[in-house]
Amino acid sequence: MKIACLYFTSSGKAIAERIVDSSDYEVHIYSKENYKSNLNHIFEHYGGIVFVSSTGIAIRISAPFIKNKGVDPAIVVVDDLGRYSISLLSGHIGGANELTENIAACLNNQAIITTASDGRGIEAVDMFAKRNNLFIENFGDAKKITSMMIDGEDIRLESEIQAKIGYSNIVKNNEVGAIFVCSKLNIIYDKPSCILRPKNITVGLGCRRGKTVDEIISALLATFNDNDLSIKCIKQIATVDVKQDEVGIIDACKYLNCEMVIISRETIKVVQDKFSKSAFVEDTIGVSSVCEPCAYISGGDLIVGRTAINGITIAISKGGK
Secondary structure (H helix, E strand, O other): OEEEEEEOOHHHHHHHHHHHHHOOOEEEEEOOOOOHHHHHHHHHHOOEEEEEOOHHHHHHHHHHHOOOOOOOOEEEEEOOOOOEEEEEEOOOOOOHHHHHHHHHHHHOOEEEOOOHHHHOOOOOHHHHHHHOOEEEOOHHHHHHHHHHHHOOOOEEEEEOOOOOOOOOOEOOOOOOEEEEEOOEOOOOOOOOEEEEEEOOEEEEEEEOOOOOHHHHHHHHHHHHHHOOEOHHHEEEEEEEHHHOOOHHHHHHHHHHOOEEEEEOHHHHHHHHHHOOOOHHHHHHHOOOOOHHHHHHHHHOOEEEEEEEEOOEEEEEEEOOO
16 A cells, blocks of 8 residues: 655654654655645545644545545544554545554554444454455445444345355344345345445457447446346456457456456367357457357356347356456
């Protein structure tokens, strides 16, 4: 994590320099003379911000830049005498609680963490999601289930991946709420719940030259919706080597925040007889199929076979590598 450290007094400067010298973070120091002109850059490009100041100063400076807990940086306050390291904002998703503990260790002072779940030794839903690389469908739902956990309520955990949450009152029946870790798009449940999306789906994708990112995303959404799957579960998009410079596919991977995997035609030839064949594709690029072999090689057994939409072919596999 890259850290911005802001100080406003001579003693604050000494504390900031101690953090630079004793922490494993990449720390950039900003003083009272230059911090104002750099605030937009600081809140946009740093994963963590340490204020050596009062909490009031940190709050007033940060307030105009705060958006939501999914994107806000970790904000920690160290008092001017170096007695306390205080987790102020984004304790869980942003990592401020962890940052606070590390800064406290650097300065040999007291870490102050006020999030209710941490004080009770409970793994909040957002921390569980972060630890397991899960996408939180709705932060409000996650907060509600965490609040129920803080109150000691019985919660059911249904997960299609191997994952355990740090909470003692997990039950299989007669729960008052549930956490679903799944790739299924539609979940019917009549009690409070939150949905967490695992990155466990591979898309094998082929397309005609020049297909735009909008066309590819539209085809993916249609295919996933038709098969009751969440597009947020895409871990990687795999395609043949001749498509490695296809701008539409590259941009789709960026949009979906997933990996782009390139499969050589030699590798595809080994398994292509398992799948439907296209003479046109074979005459064009030398292999008889693209999307199904790519999904199979990169992600294991297919759960959705070749689907063609407007010059784009899609196959889906789940689990695997």
